[in-house]
Amino acid sequence: MPRITATxxxxxxxxxxxxSSDDGRYASKSEAVQECIQAYERVAELETENDRVRREKRAVINQRDEHRELVEYVDGERELQRMERERRNASIWQRAKWMILGRK
Structure with missing residues (x-):
C-alpha cells in the first residue's frame, strides 16, 4: 500500500x-485514518442514496396528486352521466318542473 504524508x-x-491508543478502536494511526476515509466514502454513498430516495419521493407525491385530480375528474363525469340518465328517464312533467324551478 502506498504511503502519503498529510498535515x-x-x-x-x-x-x-x-x-489508535491502547484502549482505542484501531491498532495504529494509519488504520484509524483509513477507517475515517472509508467512513467518508460510506457517507458520500449514503448522501447519494438519500438524494435518489428524495427524488423518488417527490415523483411519488406528484403522481399521487395527478391521480387525485384524475379521480376527481372521473367522479364529476360519473355524476354528469348519472344526471343525464336521470333526465332521459324523467317524465315530460318532471323535465318541465326542472326547467322552471331548477334542478335539485
Missing amino acids: VDEEHVALIEEL
Whole structure:
C-alpha cells in the first residue's frame, strides 16, 4: 500500500491518536485514518442514496396528486352521466318542473 504524508489540524491529530491508543478502536494511526476515509466514502454513498430516495419521493407525491385530480375528474363525469340518465328517464312533467324551478 502506498504511503502519503498529510498535515492535519491539532484536533484531528488528537482524534486520530485517541482512536489508535491502547484502549482505542484501531491498532495504529494509519488504520484509524483509513477507517475515517472509508467512513467518508460510506457517507458520500449514503448522501447519494438519500438524494435518489428524495427524488423518488417527490415523483411519488406528484403522481399521487395527478391521480387525485384524475379521480376527481372521473367522479364529476360519473355524476354528469348519472344526471343525464336521470333526465332521459324523467317524465315530460318532471323535465318541465326542472326547467322552471331548477334542478335539485
